[in-house]
Amino acid sequence: MNIPNLLLVSSNQSSDVDVQSHSIRLDGFSAYYGKNCIVSDINLKLPIKGVTCLVGPSGAGKSTILRWLNRINEETESASFSGTVKVLGRDIMSGYPDVTELRRRVGMVFQQPCVFPCSIYDNILMGLRTQKLSKAQARDIVEHGLKLASLWDEVSNRLEGRADSLSLGQQQRLCLARALVLEPDVLLLDEPTASIDPISSHAIEELVISLGRKISIVMVTHNIGQAKRISDHVVFLCDGKIVEQGTRAHMFSPRCSAKTKTYITEDFCDC
Numbered sequence: 001m002n003i004p005n006l007l008l009v010s011s012n013q014s015s016d017v018d019v020q021s022h023s024i025r026l027d028g029f030s031a032y033y034g035k036n037c038i039v040s041d042i043n044l045k046l047p048i049k050g051v052t053c054l055v056g057p058s059g060a061g062k063s064t065i066l067r068w069l070n071r072i073n074e075e076t077e078s079a080s081f082s083g084t085v086k087v088l089g090r091d092i093m094s095g096y097p098d099v100t101e102l103r104r105r106v107g108m109v110f111q112q113p114c115v116f117p118c119s120i121y122d123n124i125l126m127g128l129r130t131q132k133l134s135k136a137q138a139r140d141i142v143e144h145g146l147k148l149a150s151l152w153d154e155v156s157n158r159l160e161g162r163a164d165s166l167s168l169g170q171q172q173r174l175c176l177a178r179a180l181v182l183e184p185d186v187l188l189l190d191e192p193t194a195s196i197d198p199i200s201s202h203a204i205e206e207l208v209i210s211l212g213r214k215i216s217i218v219m220v221t222h223n224i225g226q227a228k229r230i231s232d233h234v235v236f237l238c239d240g241k242i243v244e245q246g247t248r249a250h251m252f253s254p255r256c257s258a259k260t261k262t263y264i265t266e267d268f269c270d271c
């Protein structure tokens with residue numbers, strides 16, 4: 001097992017990823033809870049690297065889309081989808097018979113930090129339990145993950161302390177560290193800064209920008225200022241449909257559609 005070297009090398013992606021031109025591709029994708037169609041017939045192609053922000057009003061279906069990208073929505077009994085979802089060129093169903101592999105390649109961090117009731121150290125290594133690591137390797141991975149998530153300085157003297165004794169902002173960065181040590185190719189972030197303070201939020205934004213130079217990040221945010229600061233690409237959804245998508249420069253310019261402008265650049269912009 002190599003020590004994760006995220007951000008230190010030009011690419012951490014495996015060879016089959018390199019030949020793909022999209023990290024995520026949705027074709028004719030619709031999503032349902034029971035009989036209710038929540039997302040209707042959308043097409044989306046996201047680049048191998050960069051930060052894509054999904055924005056739009058509450059109930060637009062942003063989280064539902066995100067939760068299908070690593071099949072976490074499979075665990076919701078009434079949830080289903082139609083159409084095709086490809087991750088790194090492979091169909092999420094037939095191409096990933098082992099969902100663990102899909103979830104290793106596609107990490108996810110939720111709005112509420114979700115830490116395990118054990119130490120900070122063990123939390124970081126949770127996804128690597130099946131790997132045979134020497135003590136030195138494990139420690140290096142923990143240190144590296146915590147440094148990546150800008151948390152090392154705050155917790156290096158209490159690694160054996162309980163993760164749930166950390167502040168919410170620290171717990172969220174711990175969740176990021178835990179996802180990052182698995183070296184994902186795609187990272188899904190569902191409003192990761194919604195429940196944390198501005199300083200932690202700033203640290204996470206900086207981290208997302210850095211990571212976006214290496215991997216594909218898909219982030220749901222209600223904070224339009226945040227989308228403006230960190231995105232390369234913006235997808236604006238409303239009522240389960242894509243209203244408009246484009247580069248940050250386009251979406252935050254007078255050239256965007258009137259509907260986008262109303263949502264993004266006028267009424268709701270906080271910057």
Ligand SMILES: Nc1ncnc2c1ncn2[C@@H]1O[C@H](COP(=O)(O)OP(=O)(O)OP(=O)(O)O)[C@@H](O)[C@H]1O
Pocket residue numbers: 033038056057058059060061062063064065076078
């Ligand atoms: N488990 C579920 N069962 C039934 N309906 C659901 C479930 N989860 C979400 N929904 C419904 O699906 C619709 C889209 O929800 P979703 O969370 O994807 O929207 P969103 O755009 O992420 O909203 P928000 O920004 O408020 O988080 C909503 O009407 C919601 O009530």
